Amino acid sequence: MEMLTFSHVEKHFGEKKVLQDASFSVPEHTIFGFIGKNGAGKTTAMKLILGLLACDSGEILVNGFPVRYGNTRTNRFIGYLPDVPEFYPYMTPTEYLHFCGEVAGMPAKECKARAKELLRLVGLEKERGxxxxxxxxxxxxxxxxxxxxxxxxxLICDEPTSALDPAGRKELLDILAAAKEQSAVLFSTHILSDVEHICDKVAFLHEGRVALHGSLEKIRRLRKSTSMEIEMERPEDAKTLLAAFPYLQQKGRTHLQQEGTGMASGLSMQCGWQKGNAHLLLEDTARLPEILHFLAGQELPIQRMERKEPTLEDLFLEVIAK
Ligand SMILES: Nc1ncnc2c1ncn2[C@@H]1O[C@H](COP(=O)(O)OP(=O)(O)OP(=O)(O)O)[C@@H](O)[C@H]1O
Ligand SMILES: [Mg+2]
Structure with missing residues (x-):
């Protein structure tokens, strides 16, 4: 069962086309990563789902019911965390959650129990401040x-991890993963390592269009890498190899940092020939036999040889370069 269906949605602000023929869906018990750089239209899409903005065309269904602009009834199925959440600062977290329950008309006893349960889930149960x-x-x-x-x-979360340090991000991702038990989760981000950690499905939003959409495995399978990383035991052997085969590359090892990488903070690029670097990249593996032949003939020891799998970041860069 699809919890959210976004079909052929268009949204313009004046002359500016923010969403064009955007379609994707979020099944129940799925964590869905909504990926796009600044200004791609992520927050706009979320506001359309919440009925805070009107679509120009297309249809959005939440739990099978159509979203209507204004006070849409479908919001009873949705929990929303905006990009910058606002609270009453003088309240404690327990008081705040009790207040939320009261506003929603929940009986006091149930309200207390639910607040306690949720504060435990998010690790704030001991927080009295x-x-x-x-x-x-x-x-x-x-x-x-x-x-x-x-x-x-x-559950819709607009860039929940963007402002957090690596430990905070990990905690938050764990909470989202736990929330999947009861809710489908749609979260926007430009931090691709977060997506790789917890998402089941993703959509790449680029210039208002859903450029790529599907399960993480399916998206990874779209591009089978042909390049090979070769790491020599001794840096000088890498130089010898490079002199013999100038098509080998000294640079271009692009990878995600383990922590804190995001397009906002700049891509993590390990480029350039560093002194003592024993890494080489072979783009066309059809040429591997001649290299292996040379290595064997010269008796040059290899430290490691590995097919370079495309990262989500490689795929995203490909999508936005089109
Ligand atoms: N109310 C509005 N009126 C006019 N233009 C708008 C409005 N809201 C958003 N936009 C424009 O729509 C585009 C998409 O904005 P949106 O906030 O949806 O992007 P985003 O993907 O959430 O970006 P970010 O990663 O920076 O949060 C931007 O060019 C923005 O300037
Ligand atoms: Mg936004």
């Missing part, structure tokens, strides 16, 4: 607790 003293990570975690309060079928 007021929200005004909270770090950004704590506020994001409280925001998720609030968004989950009404047991939504669809």
């Amino acid at each position: 007021r929200i005004k003293g909270f770090s950004r990570g704590m506020k994001q975690r409280l925001g998720i607790a609030q968004a989950l309060f009404g047991r939504p079928k669809l």
